[in-house]
Amino acid sequence: MPEYTNAFELLMDAELRADGLGESRGILVVEGPDDKRVFARHVRDHAQILPAGGRKLLISAHQKANAEQRGKIIFVTDCDYEVRRGALAGAPDLIITTLTDMESDLLTLGLLETLVLDLVPRALESRSSCQQIVSRLRSDAEAIALPLGRLRMAAQPLGVPLHLEDLKLARYWNTSTRSMDLGKLIRAMHTKVADEIGASKWLKLVEQTPGDSGMCHGKDLVRALSFLLRENHRVEVTAESLARMMRSALTSEALETWDVIRRIRAWQVANQRYVLGV
Secondary structure (H helix, E strand, C coil), X not given: CCCCCCHHHHHHHHHHHHHHHCCCECEEEECCHHXXXXXXXXXXXXXXXXXXXXXXXHHHHHHHCCHHHXXXXXXXXXXXXXXXXXXXXXXXXXXXXXXXXXXXXXXHHCHHHHHHHHHCHHHHCCHHHHHHHXXXXXXXXXXXXXXHHHHHHHHHHHCCCCCHHHCCHHHCEECCCCEECXXXXXXXXXXXXXXXXXXXXXXXXXXXXXXXXXXCCHHHHHHHHHHHHHHHHCCCCCXXXXXHHHHHCCCHHHHCCCHHHHHHHHHHHHHXXXXXXX
């Protein structure tokens, strides 16, 4: 996949591709390769999807695009708490995920039930058994991911990576109360940001973050599902494998229920340039 050093290189490649593919074809710019994989089976030509190589470059390219380019190129990016901060707003040609990121959006499309049917033998016993397992996994995954999301948002303005992908979830998850030890998490993560902020201010920063389930980051949800499947159902499956399974399970029918797709289709109609099949 191409690597761009600046926004102008990305825009030039996107525009050249759009012109080369024909006046009815549009270009979809996404953050990275995994985002391209979400859409790859649902577009007319894989060449129409360009991974920018990161959110910063994607946003920069969108800001620098002229009116003609915006009629040929559509951008899709993760929300990542920026909308809540007031630092990011969508546009007809800049589509922001409904929730925090692609994975959290995809999990609202009924894909978890498909995964459970494939992975958990007891889910095949009856429809109600499957629904109970799905419901429990979903609620427990949110209970794990929510405090992590709050930590992510609190740390964002500090510019310090927390590396939550390395966190040992079992150290903070209470199986009896089905909850995470937020206080313990806050203290543990303060060691990562201690050079930037004192303990009491860090605590206040975390406490000021919203406490709704929309704060859950998709990557944390998928990691939590991997952890819960192992702990509760003796199913060994990595978070990476679950993410791949989710993308594979994304049918055209499920795709059409996604608000991101509705907004892409609106752009297509307005500009008479198509990325998705019609």
